[in-house]
Each structure stands twice: as structure tokens, then as C-alpha cells.
Amino acid sequence: MIKALLTGTAAVSLLAGMAMAEEVRVYNWSDYIDEELLAKFEEETGIKLIYDVFDSNEVLETKLLAGGSGYDVVVPSGTFLQRQITAGAFQKLDMSKLPNISNMWGVVTDRTEQYDPDNAYSINYMWGTTGIGVNLGKVREILGEDAPVDSLELVLNPDNMSKLAECGVHFLDAPAEMLPMALKYIGEDPDSHDPEVIAKTEEVYAKVRPYIQKFHSSEYINALANGDICVAVGWSGDILQARDRAAEADNGVEIAYHAAKEGAQMWFDQMAIPVDAPNVEAAHKFLNFIMDAKNAAAASNYVYYANGNKASQEFLLEDVIGDPAIYPDDDTLENLFTTTPYPPKVQRVVTRTWTKIKSGT
């Protein structure tokens, strides 16, 4: 009896050990990968992939700082990554396990170094811009043929917004991007950390607030594609996905994306391994898998975001690499700005300002 019990226990612990070694838990943004890639990874490596999604940097950061998140790979944006590195939330990557790192693109790694010096903790997954998505038909019907669809005037000028309200406008619920956008509109430094300057955004939004139907960071993809709303301030690839879904549905909705001509925010989503990740080995395998030229290309071809992988570019579809909304030309690139993380005191001002803007209190 005792023998049987012992064997049983041994078998169970062996199974548990195997299960531990053969899984990797990835926490990524929603609508952000070609699911076939996930199946391909499991097939190639035999590692069980547990894939989970979020739609805000804040939620990810809270999980990381609480410790013991249980994830092996997470995907914060640059500014958040920088702060989380300071907090000691990540471990340095073991470059010897990442041979595909040579595929990465200098144009992007040079820029991500400001968040992650020497790119020691993270690799770039995707990058993009924050801009304006419009339902061309509806917006032109309301504002005329020369509607300023590539300008912040469209979404921050109350004259335009009061007319657009009837067909529905969504804004991102992401203060770290919406406040810099408003600062750009009034000619201030979008990366300002001065509370008085940040407070000026309140006035900008107060004028258009009544015409904004919702602040949300993922619903707008479907809402734009279905024609429920006609304007969204959102992330480039998400809006391009909406464009694609509408085209597939053939419902007469034509979506266009523009990075605002006044200047738009450029951001980088970086894959990193939490300091307490249970499966470090498998996490490296996943990062290396993502950095494979063909896999990175497959991901971009699916989500319509640019990646930081130079070698992948020959495998990209023409309507991805050739689309300036995804891979901006040099002129647009010059017009893009990046931001740095807010210190805690300023962060409180930013959140409070955003709450005031959203709720009017």
C-alpha cells in the first residue's frame, strides 16, 4: 500500500515537473497576434503556450509590481518598461539563447535604448503611432469633402466634434497618450512633466468632452468596423485592423488611419521576462521564435503593426511594408515624437487630470 502511494506521489511530482518545464505563459495586448503563430510555436518546440491578454499598460504594471504574476513573457510599452526596469521587475535577457537577435532593426533599437539602455532587458515586438481613424464616408458626409481627417483639428476642435457627435466618437482611455496629444495641439511640449502645463489639457478636452461617446482602449476596433462609430482616436494597427475587418465584411464602411500631421506619438511595445518568471528557458525560446524573420513578418502581416525586425521585411506583404500608415516615410517619421515616464507625483496629476476630463469631476 505504502509502496503504491509512494509510486503514485513520484508519478505525480514527475508529471508536475514535466508540466513546469513544458509551458510558457505569455501576457500580451488583445488583438495583437496571428493565432496560427501560437499553434506553430507549440508544434515546433513542444512547449505548451498559455496566452493571456490585457488592454492597458496600467493593468500589466499593477500585476508586475504586485509580484508573482506567474507570466514568463509580458509586453509593456517603452515608458512603462523603463519604470518597471527601475522597480526591478525584469531580468536581463540571456543573449546566448537568442541567436535571432541579429535580425533586429537598428532604426528601432536605437530608439528603444532610451527606455532600456543597451536593450538588455527587452526586445521590440511591434511599434506604431497613436492617431485618428475615420469612417471616410460618414465623416465626409457630415463635414464635407475637405474634412481634416489627418489633423488634430478633427478631434480636438469643438466645431468639428459637435457635428461628429451624432455618428459616434471614441477616444483611447490612455492618459499617457491622450494628454501628450492635447499638448501637441496647443503647441506645448508633448513630453512636459510640468503639472501646470499638463493641467492645460483639461481645458482642451472640456470643450470636446460632451461629444465623446466613450473612452475605451479596445472596443473601437469593432465599433469602427461595424459602422457604430465614425471617428476613433486609437492605435495605428488597431484602426488598420478595423479597416481590414470592414473590407472583409463588405459592409460599405471605408476606414482610414492617419498619424496627425501636427505630430503624433510613436510608441514601442517591448517583450520582456519578469524577474520571477517560472519558465525562463521557455520564455527565451518564445522570444527567439518571435524574432525569427518569417514569424515576425507573419505577425505584422496579421496585426498591421510595424515590427522592429529588419530581416522580416522581405517577407512582409506589400500593403504592410508599402503603407506609410504602418511603415512611415522619412517625412512622417520626423514628425513623430516619443515620451518619457512620469515620476510618481506627476503621475498622480496625470491620472487626476484624466479622471476630471472623463467624469467632469
Next chain:
Amino acid sequence: MRRFALIAVPYIWLLALFLVPFLIVFKISLSDTALAIPPYTPTLKDGFGALIQGLDFENFKFLTSDDLYYKAYLSSLKIALFSTILTLLVGYPMAYGMARAPQEWRATLMMLVILPFWTSFLIRVYAWIGILSNEGLLNQFLLSIGLISEPLTILNTNTAVYIGIVYTYLPFMILPIYAQLERMDDSLIEAAEDLGCSRLSAFWLVTVPLSKNGIIAGCFLVFIPALGEFVIPSLLGGSGTLMIGKVLFEEFFNNRDWPVASAVAVILLLILIVPIVLFQRNQQKQAEAEA
């Protein structure tokens, strides 16, 4: 010895499930934020002496410096109060109807009240998004019968929050009232009518007072969870819906300020203690009356 065990068990229960978690939250509310894991300081790692010295009431003072917090508490109290009243108005007739229904129907009616619980609460709230949205079932129905010409904006407003709360907590109101009404002796009504009461005044003078305990229990069971509700306002409410559950979420997730979030939670608990104590008293009195 047995006596001791009998007394100790509920207290250990209270200690493990209420007091210890509360003390942890209370301790965090006296700490400062830090860019670390966990994101506050001091922690036990710093040693007990440093831990005690590092605590202060700064965060509670902060809560009084910004009117956001008291507005959120007040608005939550208002929403919880009105939805409790609405739930009572909807729930009482249903409980009354169930208790008056023929004996053989009652089990079925009870089943119908409980049945929705078999589906996830989250899915049921999501379903309301589909019903209340501008292109939703309700608007399409009203448009098709010509009652309205423009879709009503209900989703993302406080109205939707009230609908969500009343819908979700309705069974908590119906069941205790039903339990009281079902036990009521019908001959009391007959006696009242024999003595000259109209049907309506018999209802007010006999039925309602006899179901008082059920009404009180139901109201507390709705009011207490509604006050701290987070899921319903965040899914059905708009950005104008101010509730303390949402403020707490924002402190925790957006500001990453666990100490202030904990201070908000401690005050919420203090506000809730009043109705909870009243509820307990009522339950006790009822138990004594029946004993």
C-alpha cells in the same frame, strides 16, 4: 472546554477572514508608495521597528484634500440607496405574487428566480450591453413599434447602472421577503377584513408589518454590495458615472498608489460597518423573537 471551542470557532473565523485581511489593508494605507515590488514602503523586510516608524496618516489627509473622493462616496451612497428602493419596488410585488400563488406553482416560480444564477454574473451583465446599446434589442424593438424615432441612449449612463444593479440583486430582495410572506398566516388577513379593513388597508396594516424583517434583510443584502459595486458601473456606466469602486480601481491600477487605494478601501469599510451592524442586530432580534 466544549463551551470554549463553541465560542472560539466563530472568533477564529472572524479573525482569519475579516480582521487579518483588514489589518493588512490598513497597514498599507499607512505606508508610502515606492517604485518596487511590492510598490509601497516600508515592508516587513525593513524590520519591525522601521515598519512602525514609517507609518503615518498622510494618505487619509490626502483624501480630504481632493473633492473627488467625497463626491465618489456620496454618489455611490446615492446610487446604492436609489437602486435599493427600486429593487424593493420591483421585488416586493414579485415576492408577494409568489407567496400568493397556488402551492404547486411555488417551487417552479422559485426556480425561475434562482435560474439566472446558473449563468456567470459577468455574462449576464454583458447581455445587458447587447440589450441597451444604441443598436441594441430594446431600441430596435421601440423603433419598430414606432414608439420612438431616434434610438434612446441608455448604455453608458447612470440609468443603465440602475438597471444593472436592480437586475443583478433582485433575487436577494425577493427571497427573504418571500420567506416571510410564505409563512404568514392567511387567517390574519381574513380577521382584518372581518374587522372592517379594506383589502388595501389589510395589506398595509397586516401584510407589510409582518414582512418587515424580510424587507430589512433584503434591503441590506442589496445596499451593502451595491455600495462598493465595480463591475456594473464599469461595464454599463459611462465616464460620468462616479462610484467609489471605480475610484478605487483607478488608484490601484492607474496611479499604482496602493497606499491611497487602501485608504479609500478602509473608509469604504467604515461606511459599510454601520449598515452591517444594523443588519446583524435585526437578524439577531429576529432569531430571538422566533426562539
